[in-house]
Structure formats: C-alpha cells, structure tokens
Amino acid sequence: MRYLLLKRDIMNLTEEELLIRISTLIVQEMKGEQHAEDRLLIKKWLSESPENQAVYKRCFDQIMQKKAFESLQEFEKNRDFEKVRSKLFVRPVPQKAFQFKRLLPYVAAACLLIAFGSVWYYNQIGLKIPAENQLSQTDRLPAKNRAIVTFSDGRQFQLNERESEVFISNKGVHYDDGGEVAETQAAQFATIETPRGGIYDVILPDGTRVKLNAATTLRYPTVFATDKREVNVHGEAYFEVAKRKNQPFIVETANQQVSVLGTHFNVNTYGNKSDMRTTLLEGKVQVKELTSGKHIVLLPGYQSLVNKGKLTSRAVDVDQELAWVDGRFNFDGKSLFEVMDDLSRWYNVDVEYRGQMPDVEFFGGTYRTSKLSTILKILKDQNLHYHFTANGKLIIEKN
Structure with a gap:
C-alpha cells in the first residue's frame, strides 16, 4: 500500500x-x-x-x-x-x-x-x-481535504475537511468511522470533485483506492457492471486497483482509455485534451488512444504520453513522477509557467504575469505542506518579484 x-x-x-x-x-x-x-x-x-x-x-x-x-x-x-x-x-x-x-x-x-x-x-x-481568507492578500496555505460529491439526480454534498478519505458502496457514501455522507437511492452515476486547493482519497465499491490531486474530477457508477469496472477522470489521480480476474478496471479520460486487472498507476490529464500521461508503478496496463485506436502495454517504470493524437511511451523515474502522492513537489525540468501552474492548483491562486518572463528550467522540489511564500523565494534568483492584489491574485513582475 x-x-x-x-x-x-x-x-x-x-x-x-x-x-x-x-x-x-x-x-x-x-x-x-x-x-x-x-x-x-x-x-x-x-x-x-x-x-x-x-x-x-x-x-x-x-x-x-x-x-x-x-x-x-x-x-x-x-x-x-x-x-x-x-x-x-x-x-x-x-x-x-x-x-x-x-x-x-x-x-x-x-x-x-x-x-x-x-x-x-x-x-x-x-x-x-490564520484562515485562508486572512492570508489571501499576503500568502496562501497549501491544499487541504476538500471535495464535493454530486449524484446524477442532482443531490450534492460537501465532504468533511476533517476527514481525508471517503468510502463508496452500493448503499451510499460514508467515512471510515461509519459516518454517512449520503445514501444511494438508485443505481446511478456520481462524481467526486476536488477544487483547486483541495485533495481527497476515495475507496470505490470494489476496494480500489484512488487519490485525487487538486482540481480533479472522478466520475463513477454507484454499482459496477458485472463484466467491467469503469470510471472517468479529469485532472490527476493515483489508482491502487483491487484485483478481479474477470472484471477489468477501465479509466477513461478525454482521449484515452487505460485498462487493467489489478495494479498501481497514475493518470495525469492536467495539460489539455491532447496531452495525457499514464505512469505505471506496478503490474501491467494497456493504454489506448481513442482517436486512432492505437494501443500499447506499459510495464512498471514506464509512462505513456498521448499528445496531439500520437501515443508513445518512455522510461521514467517513478518516484519523481509520483512525488505528489508522497506529498512533494517535483520541478525537475519544468519551466517557470509549468511550476506556477502546479502552484496555482495546489494553493488555489490565480497568477498574472507582467513583463517578459525568463526562459529558465528548474530542478529540485519541496514539501507540499509549505506556505506559498516559502516556495516563491525562488523567484528572486530570476530578478522577479511578486505581490498579491486585494482580491488575492498573485502578480509576478520582472524587476
């Protein structure tokens, strides 16, 4: 685990x-x-x-x-x-x-x-x-347990921020201590959505464990079909799939389909519909690009990339690719804009750039429990400075 x-x-x-x-x-x-x-x-x-x-x-x-x-x-x-x-x-x-x-x-x-x-x-x-609104004009706190469950019949429930995981069953949604969030009234679809600045862990009816990163949506049936277990993801999620020999687990995104029987893998669709990454930690998965129908089989330590309709794979450092699962930022090889995209989601802050930004590449990382101001110290080395507006927007300017 x-x-x-x-x-x-x-x-x-x-x-x-x-x-x-x-x-x-x-x-x-x-x-x-x-x-x-x-x-x-x-x-x-x-x-x-x-x-x-x-x-x-x-x-x-x-x-x-x-x-x-x-x-x-x-x-x-x-x-x-x-x-x-x-x-x-x-x-x-x-x-x-x-x-x-x-x-x-x-x-x-x-x-x-x-x-x-x-x-x-x-x-x-x-x-x-300090509460988040007290820090909005000077700093931002890291993401916390925050998510919303929405059923297809229109019912919507805010998950408890004092809990970190929620269990899904054919009877409803509940916490580890048995506290009920909502009762399932009939077989239907539901979504669990984390906003920017929110994370949550989900245990599906079959025992599959899913960790949702910030700004991620997981759509699932309240009762799985007998021949397959199928969910849909937008954003980033880490899966530990429960093994069921005759009931494959399928994850669909905007332009790809990942099929497994039991394994651990990560799906990242943050970029856009033409940029999706699947990273395999253990087991074996099949990744299919839906437009062309092309598919490949991933082995542990490999990552598939769907970009502009093309499906490729490459060997990666899994610990670095899955740093977020372990509570770390990994900025190796990322540009300033890519780094700020990560921070924007995690700290729930809008970013505005003023002036020409340097074309630089970062390496290293830090813990996701840090305040935003601690991480933004890296901007000083690039002759950049920042400030927050009255409504909490982060402005980055060239000195």
Whole structure:
C-alpha cells in the first residue's frame, strides 16, 4: 500500500510514542532510509491538524538550518555553483555531509520539546492558524481535504475537511468511522470533485483506492457492471486497483482509455485534451488512444504520453513522477509557467504575469505542506518579484 494509512495505526500509539515515532521518521526520511509505510504515517499525522504541520516544519527546519551552511560550502567546493544558481530551487544537501544516526536521539528530544511546547503555547494564548481568507492578500496555505460529491439526480454534498478519505458502496457514501455522507437511492452515476486547493482519497465499491490531486474530477457508477469496472477522470489521480480476474478496471479520460486487472498507476490529464500521461508503478496496463485506436502495454517504470493524437511511451523515474502522492513537489525540468501552474492548483491562486518572463528550467522540489511564500523565494534568483492584489491574485513582475 503506497499512501493510505488506517486510523487504527495512529490510534494505537500514545501521544509521546507518536511524537517519538514521527521524529525518528523525519531523520530516516533525510537519510533516504524511510519505507513507504513510514511515509504514510507521517502524511497521516500531518493531515490531522495545522498544529502537527507546524511541529513537523519547525523540527525539520531546526535540522536543516544547522546543516545547510556546511552542505552549501561542500557543494560550492565541488561544483561551479554560479553556473547552476539560476536553476537552484532546493538547497543541495548531500547525504555524506550528514551524520543523522548520531543526531537521532537529540532530534527526537528536540521534536518532543517543540511538540509539547507548541501544544502548551497554543492552549495558553489561544493561537489560531490564520484562515485562508486572512492570508489571501499576503500568502496562501497549501491544499487541504476538500471535495464535493454530486449524484446524477442532482443531490450534492460537501465532504468533511476533517476527514481525508471517503468510502463508496452500493448503499451510499460514508467515512471510515461509519459516518454517512449520503445514501444511494438508485443505481446511478456520481462524481467526486476536488477544487483547486483541495485533495481527497476515495475507496470505490470494489476496494480500489484512488487519490485525487487538486482540481480533479472522478466520475463513477454507484454499482459496477458485472463484466467491467469503469470510471472517468479529469485532472490527476493515483489508482491502487483491487484485483478481479474477470472484471477489468477501465479509466477513461478525454482521449484515452487505460485498462487493467489489478495494479498501481497514475493518470495525469492536467495539460489539455491532447496531452495525457499514464505512469505505471506496478503490474501491467494497456493504454489506448481513442482517436486512432492505437494501443500499447506499459510495464512498471514506464509512462505513456498521448499528445496531439500520437501515443508513445518512455522510461521514467517513478518516484519523481509520483512525488505528489508522497506529498512533494517535483520541478525537475519544468519551466517557470509549468511550476506556477502546479502552484496555482495546489494553493488555489490565480497568477498574472507582467513583463517578459525568463526562459529558465528548474530542478529540485519541496514539501507540499509549505506556505506559498516559502516556495516563491525562488523567484528572486530570476530578478522577479511578486505581490498579491486585494482580491488575492498573485502578480509576478520582472524587476
């Protein structure tokens, strides 16, 4: 299982045990030794509250601030720093420059102190995380659990922002704790839509798990046909398909069809109707371009691309392509406009460009829990500056 974590895995830990576990996982993540299941625990914990996100960020920053200067010095000695400075997004942190194993007990203690201190501080002074509308003219918070369910009979329901996943059955829509969202009145189609600045996880009637990125729509039948399981996607979604030998799972987009029996893959249709990518993590899928009828079979580590009616495939770095599933931005090889498109969806902000924008290529990335202003610091290296208008639009200008 790549990204979904059951609530009982969290609930079985005491608060102190959880904080120790989280701090340990942070160090393992920096060392590159973190297992997929452990990443799920951190992501689940982060989704619980803004306070948890603040604790994690402060703990992470405490380590990075202490080591970043040493790492940057080492980097400058071995590379021509000025040649890559215009492209540099994240500070280089070579693993060999860190001795995390020795730091672990101190990091754990520091994180515990930060965590308990933060809880006390919040309680003592009643500090509140700024609401989105309070930040709209100066900053934007990252996406949160937000989605709408719409049935073909016209009924519409807003999903709970305190929940991160929703279960679909032939009886209706409900949360993990059994709380009901809506009852299915008859066999029909329904959609779950995440807006810009929204994400949600969906468990379909057959047990297939779907993670919806921001600005994504998933259309599904409340009851699957006996011979196939078919859904429609616009936007970006990661699928962990439940295996059913005689009932293939089919994902349709504007111009392609992906057919599987049981596998893990990602579908991205953000670009437009003529630009769609399917990335395979495990198993096997068949991708068909609907206009020409051409099809190919993807193996793990490969990505299909439908562009202007042409269907091709290529080998890719799956971890980079699926960075969003693990809560990261990956900007490797992206232009300024592509980077800002990602940020626009994630932070629910309109972007306006004034003047000639530089033709540059970025590399690196950061965590999706960061505030928008933190990420926009990269613009300074391109002699760009930004500000928010009264209605929250982000203006980017050449200095």
